[in-house]
Amino acid sequence: MKNLFYLNKYILNYKWHFLTGTLFVAISVVFGIFPAQYIRNSFDKVEEVIQLYQKGNAIDYTSIGSVLAWYAAVIVGASLLKGAFTFFMRQTIIVASRRIEYDLKNEIFNHYLLLDQGFYRSNSTGDLMNRISEDVSRVRMYIGPAVMYGINVFITLAIVIPIMYSISPKLTVYVLLPLPVLSFLIYKVSRRINERSEAVQRKLSDLSTLAQETFSGIRVIKAFSKEHFFTDLFSEESADYSRINERLYRVNALFMPLVMFLIGLSTLITVYIGGLETLSGNLTTGNIAEFILYVNMLTWPVTSIGWVTSIVQRAEASQKRINEFLQTKPNISNPTKESFEFKGKIEFREVTFIYPDSGVKALDKVSFVIEPGSTVGIVGKTGTGKSTIAALILRQYDPTEGIVLADDRDLRTINLENYRKAIGAVPQDSYLFSDSLFNNIGFGLDTAEEEIIYTSAELADLADNIKDFPLAYQTRVGERGITLSGGQKQRTALARAIARNPVLYILDDCLSAVDTETEDRILKNLRSLTENTTAVIISHRISSVKDADQILVLDQGKIIEQGTHEQLIAKGGLYAELYIQQTQSANVEADLN
Incomplete structure (x- = not known):
């Protein structure tokens, strides 16, 4: 249970809930004992009256009726009080578990927000969601029901078994014999139920993912007329889900019959052995009735041992998964609370960057300076590292080699929150x-x-x-x-x-889906905005960057050309080649229109 020790801090926060809940458990068990004892007294009183009647003695029915009425009142009152304290028990322990669930979900969510871009590249959204939902729910079952029933089992056994033993050691031993077997069998069945439940959950996750992707990509599906394909695919997945559910239901079907059989067996043993003891004069008929009630009191607590054990196992596995993420330290974090006012200068010095998850070298010894108030364009073919520069400026990653500076200060040493608030970023995928x-x-x-x-x-x-x-x-x-x-x-x-x-605009190919006329209008508006601000415009279109103060041309992660539009055209290099290609394409489009 070492992984579950992480929850101790939460349990300590709500210690009074758990301590009060334990007290309520004990009180409810005590009130549960009173009905058994008074039912014994009632049976014995009735038996006494029958014996008096058989002997022909006078019977004071009024007195007997008053006694039996008092016994009935005590039984009803004790049952009501037991129910009331059971309610209080749930209102303390279960409420505490819900609050811990709330706190744990918030802790996980807040930790997710602190983790860097690399973490999200290497972990799927579905896995993140499962850990904050399914895994936390399983942990809550341990903190709430498992703890509650565990306490209930311990207190009930500690109180009831000594009382039973004081009445008849022999009958107590016989009556308790099926209960460990019941607990073991319930444990085995519960494990099988859990295994199949997990399979159902995994399949449900696959089914949900398929549905989500289908609805998200509905435009593409309709464009390619693949509705029937996805209908058949969903039907197949649903059929698999149904088959796995059927296997779960078959095991579930064993649960209650097994419980009822062993409860009935204990009751039969109580009646049979108790009857023999009564005939021997060692017990009364009231003792048999009392024992039957004690058996019923013990059945669920003992049965729950296997169920609780299974819950603890599942919670342990879930908390282990949660701890893996909570113990993950972000590679990018805010190094200081010192205030930082960004002026707009960015500098790359011999920056090399290799993506940690894929090992791809995106940038190789890149150096340039962006002066405050200037506009810099970055162009190049697909996969040349343009967006990586944007990610490094935003400090979504740190360079593998080299250094990125903001206002001549290492980006890794400044207040990241202040810095990012001064940036207006528009990524490629406009979320x-x-x-x-x-x-x-x-x-x-x-x-x-x-x-x-x-x-x-x-x-x-x-x-x-x-x-x-x-x-x-x-x-x-x-x-x-x-x-x-x-x-x-x-x-x-x-x-x-x-x-x-913002002080700095980062526009990462953010106008690729608009026509050139609209692009021209937007760029004119932006030029009026960026007269006193810094702008980095990343684009595959030359038209987006041609008016920039400085243009960087990337190829295979290196800056191969640098200058103004006119200077780069005059060089006749890659930039000029891209410009000619795009100009010719635009002319062809104009002729066709």
Whole structure:
């Protein structure tokens, strides 16, 4: 259980809940004993009356009725109090487990947010979700029901068995014989149920993933007319899920019959051995009734031992998985709380970067300087390291070799939160949240003001599109912005960056889905914005960067050309070649139109 020791800090936080819950368990067990004892007294009293009647003695029925009524009142009252304290027990221990579940989920979620980009490249979203949902739920079952029933078992056995033994050691031994067997069998059945439950969960995860990917990629599916293919695929997966569920139900079907059989066996032994002892004069009929109630009191606690053991095993495995992530240290973290005011200067000195998960060298000895207030364009073919430069400027990664500086300070030594707040980044994949356009544009602001949102949309050439939507800025964009076109998503992401009024813009191929005319309008707007700010424009289009103060041409992770548009055209190198190709393509398109 060493992995579960991690939860001790939470248990200590709610120690009074658990201590009070333990007290309530003990009280509920004590009140559970009273009905058995008074039922014994009732049977014995009735037997006494029968014997008096058989001997022809006078019977005071009023007195007997009063005694039996008192016994009935005690039995009912004790049962009600037992129920009340059982309720209090659940309101303390189970409530504490729910609060610990809440705290643990928040801890995991907050830790996820601290982890760097490399972590998310090497771990799937489904696995992250399972650890914060399924695994935490299993851990909660250990903290709540397993702890509660564990305490209940211990207290019940500690109180009831000595009472039974004091009445009849022989009957106690016989009655308890099936219970360890019951506990062992329940443990074995529970393990099989858990194994098959896990298989069901894994299959359900696969089924959910397939459904999510299908709905997310519905445009592509319809474009390629693959609806029937995915219908058949989902049917196959559903059939597999159904077959695995059937195997689980077959094992589940054994559970209650097994429990009822062994409970019945204990009851039969109680009646048979108790009857023999009664005939021998060692016990009364009231003792037999009392023992039957004690057997019923012990059955569930003893049965739950196997179930609790299984829960603990599952919780141990789940907490181990949770601990793996909680013990993962972020490679990128905020090194200081010292305030940092970014002015806009970026410098790369002999920077080499190799992606840790794939081993691909993205940059090789790259050096350049971006002066405050200047615009730098970065062009090159696909896979030449353009987006890697953006990631390093944002410090999503640290360079393998070399150094990245912000205002002549090593990026690894400055307040990362202050630094990133001064940047407006628009990545290649324009991720939008399932929220309104207004909130998506104002995402980077502490307080979203209408004037800022509207102005940003205008500058991103998005305002006219938004006016055409029935709900305008309150239009919800759907998951990942699925209700918008590619160009609209990119312009919304651009408006989000503009709204921050940053010191540094990083535009990573963020206009690839818009036409050249729209691109020209947006770039003109951006030039008016970036007169006093720094801008890094990454693009495969020469038209996006030709007006930049400095253009870097990348090839195989190296800067092979550097200069203004006119200088690079005059050199006749790769930049000039790309420019000619794109100019010819544009001319051909114009002729066709």
